[in-house]
């Protein structure tokens with residue numbers, strides 16, 4: 193079942209696109225990993241899920257993000273409620289300058305929970321969920337800043353869980369941790385996913401393989417590929433994904449001609465493509481945009497059997513796909 197539904201989402205930083213036309217559905221109670229090279233928009237995408245971007249200046253957000261079917265960017269929406277439902281675990285743990293206990297009790301207090309006994313219960317429960325209880329139960333009143341970095345990250349997790357979110361966003365939450373602490377957090381995620389939807393950004397492919405049920409691959413602000421983790425890693429569909437997974441340099445193509453084929457019929461469209469290939473020189477590159485996924489396979493097949501080379505085929509929007517092909521270099 194879909195928990196977060198992203199439609200035609202674009203983000204501009206002072207006019208520069210950070211995300212372009214993203215469409216993706218994030219399933220409930222699963223772990224979705226967002227991967228891609230530095231600067232591709234991973235953190236940006238994550239932050240659009242709990243409206244953490246709005247606070248920055250010069251940002252423009254277009255498109256829709258539905259959480260449980262509700263548009264979180266609608267006018268009447270209470271941002272505090274969105275953030276309660278969709279919590280963020282940052283890359284570096286940021287504990288509050290107060291005791292371990294108060295860090296966990298902070299959120300519930302803000303949301304109106306009162307009474308020593310109730311708060312004690314909440315603190316214990318969530319420290320246990322974050323796998324920190326045994327280590328800190330005898331020093332709950334000491335400052336949180338005295339904990340190790342790995343413990344601080346688990347405390348942040350406990351603090352986040354204590355407001356009872358439905359979604360946990362984690363932005364490289366293990367990158368500042370030693371291997372043992374990272375593994376502890378990973379294990380927590382695996383246990384928590386039965387009750388929470390987790391969206392995690394990671395630049396560690398092995399971590400995505402270990403944890404993710406679904407993977408989103410971003411490249412230069414675009415969603416290149418998305419799917420169930422095993423299929424994604426074992427049989428990536430697109431050249432860019434294959435390049436990224438195998439650590440190869442991802443080529444950018446210089447496009448010589450473009451064709452935008454909308455709502456056509458396959459053989460008529462293919463004729464237009466062949467005519468276009470007739471006009472360009474060998475070695476030149478044609479980009480064809482289509483609005484049906486089936487057209488991608490059919491058309492790529494025909495283009496290849498005509499002797500041209502498919503450089504890339506990928507989804508670029510909710511209903512648009514691109515095929516990039518190079519005209520045959522040698523005349524047959």
Ligand SMILES: Nc1ncnc2c1ncn2[C@@H]1O[C@H](COP(=O)(O)OP(=O)(O)OP(=O)(O)O)[C@@H](O)[C@H]1O
Nearest residue numbers: 205206210229230231232233234235236237248395
């Ligand atoms: N506040 C900002 N102002 C201007 N540009 C920004 C801002 N934040 C991000 N960007 C730009 O938007 C793009 C996406 O950034 P983002 O932080 O989402 O990338 P990322 O995939 O999380 O990278 P990394 O792996 O390095 O954390 C980058 O080109 C970045 O320079």
Ligand SMILES: [Mg+2]
Nearest residue numbers: 234235236393
């Ligand atoms: Mg980032």
